[in-house]
Each structure stands twice: as structure tokens, then as C-alpha cells.
Amino acid sequence: MNVSPIVNTNLNKNAYTTPRQNNAQQPAFTGVSQMYDSFGHGVGKHFCRHIFDNALVDKMAYIIRNSDNAVKHFLAVGSVITSGMYMKQTLTNKNMDKDRRQTLAVNQLFTLILSTVGAYTLDGKLKSWWGKQHEKFIKLSDNGKAAWEGMEAKNKEIKASNEAINEDITSKVKSGELKPDLQINDDKELAKLAKKFIKNDKDGTFAKKLAELNISVDDKKDVKGLINKVNKAISNNSGNVKDKIKQMVQAEDYVRKLVEPKLNIDQYLEKYGKNHVFADLDKLKIRSKGFGALRSILVFGFVYRFFVPLVVVKPTNWLCEKYLEYKKAKQAEKV
């Protein structure tokens, strides 16, 4: 007789299963969605086209073009508009005396500034953590996993190609084959350009080049320290190091123009998503975009609609009252 061990495996049933996928068939509301689509088309054609097709929207698009998450700026400006209206109403309210009007308006302004600074700070603090969650979120589905892997592979390709460009350009500038396009007239300009490249040295390639000239810092994150060292090296100019830095900066200028920046998942799906056979690519794209935007939406909503009204407003109102009482007492003293 052979009795096998009895192992109770039911306890683990839920804990280690893969995340639930939305495999349920979506009901096809063809008629409704068709109607909605044609409604959207109509709004686009007869309303949006006339409203948005202008130089102002174009200019705004230009301003936010390099922002990683522009939604937050719109939320912040929207809040400034709303609060501005309330402030105007306060200042023109005839039922209040002048002192009270002004104090209340200042209170509103103070609260707005505090909320906005707080929202931006919290949003910035969450950025890195949210980025990690974004990866997890995308990888929840097989499509997403494939897309993420595709993005990583593409970024590796980009990195390799950037390194090749970097080496090629640097050697060509050194050998004199490539004549410098960048005009550097004095030490100040050189230091300024070096500072710019150090600050935006995401891959650390410029720092590596500087290390070849014995200009380096122990901590890679010590950007200020490295900038100071470069400035010192330029002013001391021992062993013609200034010329070498100048050559390096000129080569870096070429490199920066030619290298391709790394792609994030949204950019990858937009550019290369259709190269893969991703089912529901549009859904993946919109959800990925939405996840990115959701950070700012949650943070700004939390600060503006919850935290500040609940926690900050009462103390500031109290402070205003105290200030007005103090002012009245002083006026009474004068009289």
C-alpha cells in the first residue's frame, strides 16, 4: 500500500493566483455606440473644430509640449481661475467692510497658494513610486507584459545606438574630422554649457567623459560638486584642460542633437504598438495614459477638495479673525 502525503493546498488558493483578467465578454451595444460615435463626430466637426482650431490652442500646445504630465497644470490653472472669481466677488462684496473684504481675499489667496504648492509637492514626491506602480499596472495583462518587454528591448536598442553615436562623434571631433558647430567665446560660456550638459546627463555619459580628464566626484548624484570642479578646472587651466573641455562640450552638443531619448510606455505604444499584435491596443493605450494622469488627478483632487477644506481652512479663518480683532483694537486705541 502506498499512501501519499495529504497536503492542504486550499489555503493558498486565492493568495498566489495571477491577477484577475477581464476576460468577460463585453456586451455589444452596437446601436448605442454607433449613435454616440456619430454624436462625437458631429460635436467634433461642428463645435470642436471651430473652437479649437486657432493660434491660442496651438501656442498652449507648444508650451506644454515637453511636460510629462500636463494635466496637473490645467487643474492648477482651473483652480486659480475659480479662486480668482471668488476673490473678485469677495473684494466687490458691499455687505462687508473694507478691512474684512481685504483680509478674506488675502486668506483665499493664501489658501490657494498653499493648496497649489502642496499639490505640486505631493505630486512630485509620488512620481517615482507611481512610475513603479505604472509598470505593475501595465504588466497585469499579457498584452501589457508584451508591450513593456517590447519597450525595454527598444530602449536597449536606443541605448546601444546612442552609445555608438556618442563614440563616433567624439572620435570625429577629436580627430578634427568634424568641425565644431558650437561657438564658445569665453570661459563663462564654456562653464555655462558644461553646466547644462551635466544637469541633463541622464545616462552619465558626459560625466564619464569628464572623468577621463580627472574631473569627477565620488557621489554620482552630486551634480553641484561636479559643476564646481569643472568651473575650477576651467579657471585654473592646468595642462590645457580648458581646450579639452571645450572639445568635449562641442562633441556633446552634436551628440545631444543626434541621440534618441528613451521611450516611456505611452510613447512606445503610440509609436510601435501597432508593430505588435496587441489585442485591444487602443484600450491599453488609453488605460496607460489614464494611469499616468490619474496620479495628478488624485493628488490635486485630494489637496483641493479634501485636505485643504477640512484641515487648513479653519485655522486660517481663525487667524484672520484674530488679525481683524487686533486691527480693530489698535484702531480703537488710536481713537
Next chain:
Amino acid sequence: MNIQPVNFEFTRKRRLKSECDNPGVMHPNSKLRYSVQDCDLEKDTDNRGYNVNFSGSLPNESGAAAKTLMEKIMSSGVFQWLTGFSGAHNVAAAALIGLFLAGGLRPAITISLPGKKDLEDKIYAAGHSMASGLIGFGFSTLITTPIDSGVKFIYEDSKNISIENYNQLTKEELAEYIRKNNLNPEDIASKMKNDKLSEEYIISMLKDSEGKNLKSNEMAAFVKDNNGVIMPIRKLYKEVIKKDKDGKEIVVKKYQGLNFIAEHVDKIHELQHQLHLETDMVKKGKLLGEIRNLENWVKGAETTMKNVSEWAIAIPRAMLTIALIPPILKYVFHVEKKKTAAPEPKQVEVTAAATVTPEEKEVQPMKLSMNKFMGGAK
């Protein structure tokens, strides 16, 4: 007879002997990979036959659950829907979060705060908060959702000519297309110059894939898609003659979709074509920079159009909130302000919440406006 031990696993804290025999190896039943440290720790501490750390729950599972809590939230249907919604409708999603926070959570906390003295005020504050959340969501969704849909269509329309690997067709490729679509090859071939096709020549005479004549503003261009398949795409502009500032006649491209986006997209194609032919490194770098800049610009246009409505509706929404708060308080929440003897000053509402008692209103009508202010921006 070979009888093996019965390992009944009450908690995941208790490991199977076989699991710790080969630490680091996946156990077929548990799907867990125990480390050497785990097993050593267990040898040191868990030799009593019971686990003193066990608190009734399943410790290892709750550890894993804590790890995967975000994953659980993220894979839930609600969250998936929310991400899709906030991706498609930024403003409405922000209003939805506002509805949850200002319309649900904030009133609940306001009511539950200690202090029986000002309970009535708390109810008012909660009512105001809920009303502002509801109106904010309703108004934003009603106005911005159709605009978002309209923007989506018109943006995609304007970007329609934006297909990567934009190449001019060779003679052979065009011949293939002509054969497939039963077009007239002689007419087109006679227009070819130096084996390079002039786009305008082709555009002027080609038909669409169904064999119908194209309208003047639906002129076709040819591109190779990513799989190398040749396909015609619609070119959305027609040339319009206009006068410039000096009164000179100039040809302006009039696009079907959003003019400013289509112009940028067209420029991107032009630059990509130049980049393809360019050999000089420096010029290539400049072209690449310009292309990236334009691509980001086009992307920024969609975000701008979707979110700028937030600014446009900000003031009417706030005014509507102010106007609709009393009826909502009365008819939805069944609370009504007591009439006071003193004339009520014109109030300045910011979010919700009146935090003054009726007695205070009588004594100090001016103070009311200060107490009405609840801060925040909406």
C-alpha cells in the same frame, strides 16, 4: 507497507519539511520559493510545534497580500475602468474624484467629527460639500465628455496623414498598386520624372481603393505601412489662394481637420523625408530635434484641447454651484436654512460648508462671510 507522514498545513508559516530540504526551490504545491534564511529562521524559532507569532490570520498570506494589495486594486474592474475613463476624459475624471472626496468622504468626516454643539452647522457643511461635489461632477461630465469625444475624432482625423515610414513609391511599387486597383497606368507613368514620383501628379489623378474618384480635398498620398504594405492615405488639405499682409497672393494649405495639427504633421513628414536623404551628421541632428519637437507639439495639442475646457467651465460651474446649493440642500438633503431676523449678507461661497450657527448670524452678520470660506480652489 510504505506510509508517509501527513503534513496538514494549517498556516503557511508552517513549512513542509521537503520545502526546507531544498530551500530556494519552487515547491509544486505552494507555488512559493523559500529562501535559506526563511528556513533557518524557522529552525531557530519555530520548533515548539506551534507558532507564537501566529495571530489567527495567515501570516505569510497576509504578507503576500500586502505586497499585492496594489496589484489587487489595480486589477479590479473599477480601477481598470477608472484608468480608461481618466485617460479619455481628464476633466470628468477629476470631477469624479471630486465627487468621491467632496461629495462623500469630506461630508462623512465633517459629520463624524466630535462636538455636538454645532451639529446643525456640520449638517449644512456636509450638505454644501455634497452639493458642490454633485454639481461639479454633473456639470463637468455633461459639458466636457462630448467635447472629449469630438476632440478625439477630429484629432485622429487631423493626424490621419501621420503614418510612419513615409516613403515615396518607386515606379514598381506604384505599378503594383495600379494593377491591384484597376487604375490607368499609362496616365500615371507618363507623369513620372526621373523615376521619382511627384506626389502632386499622382494625387491629382488617382482614385481611392474602391475605384471612386477622390474629391479635391481628399487627395491621396501613398505610404508604406510598417509591414511594407503600400497603401493610399488621405491627404486632408486643399490649396487655397489667399492674400498676405502685403496684398500678395499666396497659396495656403487648408486642411480638413484641425489646421494647426495637420500643418505640424505635414511638416513632420517633410522633415522625415529630408532626414532620410540627409547624410550630414549635424544637419541630421537638427532635423531630428525639429521632428521631436513637432511630435511633442502635436501630442500636446490633444491634451490642451481635452483639458482647456476645464478653464472655460470653471466660472459658470462655480456660479451654478452657488446658485444650486440652496435648492439641492432643500430638495435632496431635506435641510433648510432657518430664517434669521438680521438681513443675510451676500455670501461668498468657495466650496461648501457654512460653519456658523444661526445665533452667530444674528449677532455678527459680517462674520458670516469669513466663516463661509472653506478654502481650496473649487
